[in-house]
Amino acid sequence: MTTTHEYGERIGxxxxxxAGATAAVLDGDRLLLTRRSDNGExxxxxxxxxxGERPAETAERExxxxxxxxxxxxxxLGVYSNxxxxxxxxxGNRVQILGVLFRAEIVDGTAGLSVExxxxxxxxxxxxxxxxxxxxHVPLLPTAFGTAGPYFNRSAPE
Numbered sequence: 001m002t003t004t005h006e007y008g009e010r011i012g013x014x015x016x017x018x019a020g021a022t023a024a025v026l027d028g029d030r031l032l033l034t035r036r037s038d039n040g041e042x043x044x045x046x047x048x049x050x051x052g053e054r055p056a057e058t059a060e061r062e063x064x065x066x067x068x069x070x071x072x073x074x075x076x077l078g079v080y081s082n083x084x085x086x087x088x089x090x091x092g093n094r095v096q097i098l099g100v101l102f103r104a105e106i107v108d109g110t111a112g113l114s115v116e117x118x119x120x121x122x123x124x125x126x127x128x129x130x131x132x133x134x135x136x137h138v139p140l141l142p143t144a145f146g147t148a149g150p151y152f153n154r155s156a157p158e
Contacts, residue, residue, distance in 0.1 A: 003038040004088045005135050012083035012096030020097055021058035022046030022137070023104040024144035025071055030122035031144055032111060033131065034066055037118045038090065042131045044144060045117075046099065055100040063104060067111040067120055071104035077143050078151030085135050097136050101143065101151060 022044040025032040033042045047062040049055055056073035063071045081098040088094050111120040123131070125145045133141070142148035 002040075003036070003090060006086040006088055006094070007084060007135075010083050011086050012081075015086045015094040015096050017081075017098055018087075018095040019049045019055075020046055020099045021049055021055040021062065022099055022101050022140070023059040023063045023071060023073065024077060024101060024140075025063065025069070025104045025106060026144075026146070027106070027122050029124055029145075031125075031128060031141075032063075032067070032069075033121055033123055033128060033133070034117040035119035035121075036134070037116055039134075040118070040132070041134045042121075042128075043134045043137050044101070044140065056102055059100070059102045059104060064109075066114050066117045068109050068114070069106055069111050070108040072107050073102040073104045075103040076150070077101040077103050078140065080136065080140060080151060080153055082136060082153060087136070099136065101140055 034045050035042050045063045045066045049058045059073050060071055063069050078101040086094050143151040
């Protein structure tokens with residue numbers, strides 16, 4: 001079984017909440033994206049915040065674990081969560097993600113593969129728009145590319 005998504009109005013109320021952090025790493029106008037081994041979709045590198053860890057540390061650790069790149073988080077770019085999307089993992093856990101997005105700069109290394117990542121790439125905004133990107137990361141891309149201000153999910157219109 002692969003990681004999937006469930007959609008529905010406020011479906012997040014049927015799941016647990018999981019905190020995570022992601023990194024937007026740019027090389028000029030190209031953004032680092034990784035292809036997930038569990039579902040084949042593209043995403044920003046990131047993952048769950050471990051107890052005792054700062055969100056920025058999570059973003060740095062996850063980039064290293066997933067790609068082998070050593071990065072340093074430099075700026076907070078946004079906070080995201082969508083109560084209308086639930087991530088369903090292979091083990092049956094269902095979570096609504098509460099994520100923190102950071103800008104990160106490369107300190108050392110070259111992007112490579114890992115158990116979690118089958119492909120890495122550096123993409124322009126136009127190239128990324130043609131990829132299948134995981135649902136929670138699609139709205140983050142303009143901020144990650146630097147073409148939009150800080151990201152947060154606005155309240156639903158009444």
